[in-house]
Structure formats: structure tokens, C-alpha cells
Amino acid sequence: MKNMFDIFIIGGGINGAGIARDASGRGLKVYLAEKGKVGSATSSWSSKLIHGGLRYLENYEFKLVAESLREREVITQIAPAITKPLPFVIPHTKKLRSKLLIRLGLFLYDNLGGKTKIPKSSKIIFAKQYQNILQSKFTEGFRYYDVQVDDKKLVEMNIDDAKKKGAIIEEDTKVINANRIDNYWEITLNNNEKIKSKILINAAGPWINEIVNNVLKINAKKSIRLVRGSHIITKKLYDEEVAFTLQNEDNRIVFVIPYKGEYSLIGTTEVDVDTPDNPSISNEEKIYLINTINNHFIKQISQEDIVETYSGIRPLIEDFKEATKVTRDYIFDLNEDNSxxxxxxxxxxxxxxxxxxxxxVLLALNKYIPVNKKNSWTAKQKL
Ligand SMILES: Cc1cc2nc3c(=O)[nH]c(=O)nc-3n(C[C@H](O)[C@H](O)[C@H](O)COP(=O)(O)OP(=O)(O)OC[C@H]3O[C@@H](n4cnc5c(N)ncnc54)[C@H](O)[C@@H]3O)c2cc1C
Structure with missing residues (x-):
């Protein structure tokens, strides 16, 4: 059929953008609709880290951490202009995780991802390094490395490459309806245009179930939890190019990350919410982050020091645990209705x-489109 796309993608966040790039590079005909601007939702409200996720080791998510560490290596190589390794320091406190547990975690973190140019972890004595930042109750800690990224740029670079390879990317275009007509989908956009595609991919991030319920009108198989994570930005709290991984007594972790040369990015919180729309920080979350800084740093801050805030929504797969412990892994739900x-x-x-x-995603669809593992290409070609 003429004008038939192979893949239609709802959502131009990092996941939609990554699929559009990979698929168009394999010669597939791709259409992506984004209701706002590409990369302007969750994918630009992150902590801007390409990281293994040290704390997920506590939840025994070894597979996720190993895959993330391998990907950290790949992304650093394909996007060198927007990524940079950054040291992270964990101040040790006797009350919380033991030295043995942290050392074990860091040993795994250093090794689970295989070969890497990123430096290994080490012990730190604050009388010798990173002086005059932390309060005197912290005398020692540990240093490990992760990678900082320009998250929005990462989306835009994937989108630009997808466009170069022939994908059609439409911004300010909302998908309002999608009907399955035997062996293809007919997708209606908010300008009333109708697009035909063999495959439909729902990459709407935290809006996933809104699409399932209101656009596709089918029963959602998986329930998700919408968890708001907020950051505050202050003028930089110290000069050194080092980030801190602060452990709170509620067992949560707060990052303090050097940001754009003159700022510190501090986050995140975890608050259950009902809607993915217009997330913004609450006063309580601001106080939580400020208190975390004031419990660790010599420099004390207050609400007046906040120059900006932003919040994003994590669509976490519901498995009825507390938010910190809910998996950060991804799951595909391939909905195949007979033929x-x-x-x-x-x-x-x-x-x-x-x-x-x-x-x-593409390999999971190889029954429908000509996709072959040995033609996988995105790990090697620079963005
Ligand atoms: C606070 C916070 C911190 C994080 N920090 C990190 C981190 O440091 N490192 C890390 O690896 N991960 C991090 N994450 C996770 C990461 O940000 C997300 O997993 C990722 O950005 C999700 O991308 P996405 O493409 O699924 O969603 P999104 O970026 O939200 O994209 C979905 C898109 O779908 C569009 N859309 C919705 N409905 C429609 C419709 N009807 N029609 C057309 N378009 C539609 C939306 O406008 C949106 O742009 C963090 C997440 C949060 C919330």
C-alpha cells in the first residue's frame, strides 16, 4: 500500500528518538509524532547522568546495572561532545551503609560493565582531598565515576540523525486516535491527518497509560506508578568539579552535581502523583533537598538560594514496593492480536x-519487519 509506514512512534522523548534513529538507519520507513517539542518532557528533566545506578545494586538489580554500565561506555563513545566523566564522592557515615557494603558495591560497579576507560573507585580522606566542603563529622568517604550528559541534546541528536536517514518527525503534533485495521494501524493526529503504519510504538513515557486508555482504548496490562522527582538549582556550592552522593537517613540518595559551570544541581525527591501533566516541586520537596545539603555541607542554604527548579515524572512499573525500590528497568508489552x-x-x-x-524494541518486532541482530549499528556510529 502506498504511504504505508513501517513504524509509527508516539512520543519524541529519548526512547522514541532512539527507536526512530535505529529504525531509519536500517532502512525502515518511520513516522514520529511529538505533541510538544522533542526532548522537552521527562528526557530533559532528568539528573543528566549516564550512569550504572550504584544504588540499584542494593535492590539486587545486577542485570540492569551491568547493562547500564556497558551502555555508559557506548554512549560516552558515540556522543563525546555532550558527555563527560565526573567523580562522585560518597561521604561515609557510620549510621548508614557500612564501609564493607559500600566497598562491595563499588567493586561490583567497577567491574560489572566490563572494560572501561572510566577510572576505578577509591577511598578518600577529606583532610587531604575535597577540603572545606563537607562538615567535620565526615572524615572519609569513597570516590567513583559516572558520566554527565546534556539530556535534551542527546534526544535532539538522535532525532537529527533519524531525520537525515529519512524519518518523518513532527513536533507539536498530538496523536488523538489509533485504530487497528487488520494488518495496519490508522493513526489520527490533532490536525486530523491520518497516517497508516504496519507497527505502532507507544513511547509516551509517563503518558503511556493515557495513550493506552484514551487513544488506543484497550485495557492496560501493566499498571504504572507516576513518581515525581524534583531538582533545585543553586549558585555553585563549591568550586571543585566533583559531585556528591549524599545518603539520607530515610535511605534515599541525593546527588549534588556541578552544573553549567556556575551552578549546583541538587536532586531528587520521590513523590507519588496522579497525573503526568505539569509537574512542579512542592515546598516540602524544596525543604527536603535544602535540609540534605545543610546536614552535609559547611555552606548552609535556604529557599532564597534556589535559582531554578524542575520536576519530571518517572513512569515506574508497579510492583507494590516503596518508590525507591521499584525497578528502573524497562519492560515491553507486545500486543499482538492474532495476525x-x-x-x-x-x-x-x-x-x-x-x-x-x-x-x-526492533529485534522484538523482527516477525513483522526485516530486522537482523547482525545489522545492529547504533553502538558504533557517532551521533
Ligand atoms: C527526576 C528524574 C531524574 C532522572 N534522572 C535520570 C538520570 O540521571 N539518568 C538516567 O539514565 N535516567 C534518568 N531518569 C529517567 C529518564 O529521564 C527517563 O527514563 C526517560 O527520559 C524517559 O524517556 P521517554 O522517551 O520514555 O519519556 P519522555 O521524555 O517523557 O517522552 C515521551 C514523549 O511523549 C510525548 N507524548 C505524550 N503523549 C503524546 C501524544 N498523545 N501524542 C504525541 N506525543 C505524546 C510527550 O510530549 C513526551 O515528549 C530520570 C527521570 C526522572 C523523572
Missing amino acids: QAPLLNIYGGKLTTYRKLAEN
Whole structure:
């Protein structure tokens, strides 16, 4: 049929962008609709880290951490202009995680991802290094490395490459309806245009179930939890190019990350919410982050020091645990209705694993489109 696309993607966040790039590079005909601007939702409200996720080791998510560490290596190589390794310091406190537990975690973190140019972890004595930043109750800690990224740029670079390879990317274009017509989908956009596609991919991030319920009008198989994470930005709290991984007594972790040369980015919180729309920080979250700084740093801050805030929504796969422990891994729900056109819903995920996710999405669809593992290409070609 003329004007038939191979893949229609709802959502131009990092996941949609990564799939569009990978698929168009394999010669597939791709259409992506984004209701706002590409990369302007969750994918630009992150902590801007390409990281293994040290704390997920506590939840025994070894597979996720290993994949994330391998991807950290890949993304650093394909996007060198927007990524940079950054040291992270964990101040040790006797009350919380033991030295043995942290050393074990860091040993795994250094080794789970295989070969890397990123430096290994080490012990730090604050009388010798990173002086005059932390309060005197912290005398020693540990240093490990992760990678900082320009998250929005990462989306835009994937989109630009997808466009170069022939993908059609439409911004300010909302998908309002999608009907399965035997072996293809007919997708209606908010300008009333109708697009036909063999496959439909729902990469709407935290809006996933809104699409499932209101656009596709099918029963959602998986429930998700919408968890708001907020950051505050202050003038930089110290001069050194080092980030801190602060442990709170509620067992949560707060990052303090050097940001754009003159600022510190501090986050995040975790608050359950009902809607993915217009997330913004509450007063309580601001106080939580400020208190975390004031419990660790010599420099004390107050609400007046906040120059900006932003919040994003994590669509976490519901498994009835407390938010910190809910998996950050992704799950595909491939909806195949006999011989009818397939629908693939993407639940969860991380910025870090978007490339692998895109590759796995396409491989999962190889019954419908000519996709071959040995033609996987995105790990080698620079963005
Ligand atoms: C606070 C916070 C911090 C994080 N920090 C990190 C981190 O440091 N490192 C990391 O690896 N991961 C991090 N993550 C996770 C990461 O940001 C997300 O997993 C990732 O950005 C999700 O991308 P996405 O493409 O699924 O969603 P999104 O970026 O939200 O994209 C979905 C898109 O779908 C569009 N859309 C919705 N409905 C429609 C419709 N009807 N029609 C057309 N378009 C539609 C939306 O406008 C949106 O742009 C963090 C997440 C949060 C919330």
C-alpha cells in the first residue's frame, strides 16, 4: 500500500528518538509524532547522568546495572561532545551503609560493565582531598565515576540523525486516535491527518497509560506508578568539579552535581502523583533537598538560594514496593492480536539504556519487519 509506514512512534522523548534513529538507519520507513517539542518532557528533566545506578545494586538489580554500565561506555563513545566523566564522592557515615557494603558495591560497579576507560573507585580522606566542603563529622568517604550528559541534546541528536536517514518527525503534533485495521494501524493526529503504519510504538513515557486508555482504548496490562522527582538549582556550592552522593537517613540518595559551570544541581525527591501533566516541586520537596545539603555541607542554604527548579515524572512499573525500590528497568508489552498489526508499549526505562532499549524494541518486532541482530549499528556510529 502506498504511504504505508513501517513504524509509527508516539512520543519524541529519548526512547522514541532512539527507536526512530535505529529504525531509519536500517532502512525502515518511520513516522514520529511529538505533541510538544522533542526532548522537552521527562528526557530533559532528568539528573543528566549516564550512569550504572550504584544504588540499584542494593535492590539486587545486577542485570540492569551491568547493562547500564556497558551502555555508559557506548554512549560516552558515540556522543563525546555532550558527555563527560565526573567523580562522585560518597561521604561515609557510620549510621548508614557500612564501609564493607559500600566497598562491595563499588567493586561490583567497577567491574560489572566490563572494560572501561572510566577510572576505578577509591577511598578518600577529606583532610587531604575535597577540603572545606563537607562538615567535620565526615572524615572519609569513597570516590567513583559516572558520566554527565546534556539530556535534551542527546534526544535532539538522535532525532537529527533519524531525520537525515529519512524519518518523518513532527513536533507539536498530538496523536488523538489509533485504530487497528487488520494488518495496519490508522493513526489520527490533532490536525486530523491520518497516517497508516504496519507497527505502532507507544513511547509516551509517563503518558503511556493515557495513550493506552484514551487513544488506543484497550485495557492496560501493566499498571504504572507516576513518581515525581524534583531538582533545585543553586549558585555553585563549591568550586571543585566533583559531585556528591549524599545518603539520607530515610535511605534515599541525593546527588549534588556541578552544573553549567556556575551552578549546583541538587536532586531528587520521590513523590507519588496522579497525573503526568505539569509537574512542579512542592515546598516540602524544596525543604527536603535544602535540609540534605545543610546536614552535609559547611555552606548552609535556604529557599532564597534556589535559582531554578524542575520536576519530571518517572513512569515506574508497579510492583507494590516503596518508590525507591521499584525497578528502573524497562519492560515491553507486545500486543499482538492474532495476525493483526502489532502494538508495542514501552514501560519504564532510563536515559542511560535508551540505545539498547531501541535495539531490543526492533529485534522484538523482527516477525513483522526485516530486522537482523547482525545489522545492529547504533553502538558504533557517532551521533
Ligand atoms: C527526576 C528524574 C531524574 C532522572 N534522572 C535520570 C538520570 O540521571 N539518568 C538516567 O539514565 N535516567 C534518568 N531518569 C529517567 C529518564 O529521564 C527517563 O527514563 C526517560 O527520559 C524517559 O524517556 P521517554 O522517551 O520514555 O519519556 P519522555 O521524555 O517523557 O517522552 C515521551 C514523549 O511523549 C510525548 N507524548 C505524550 N503523549 C503524546 C501524544 N498523545 N501524542 C504525541 N506525543 C505524546 C510527550 O510530549 C513526551 O515528549 C530520570 C527521570 C526522572 C523523572
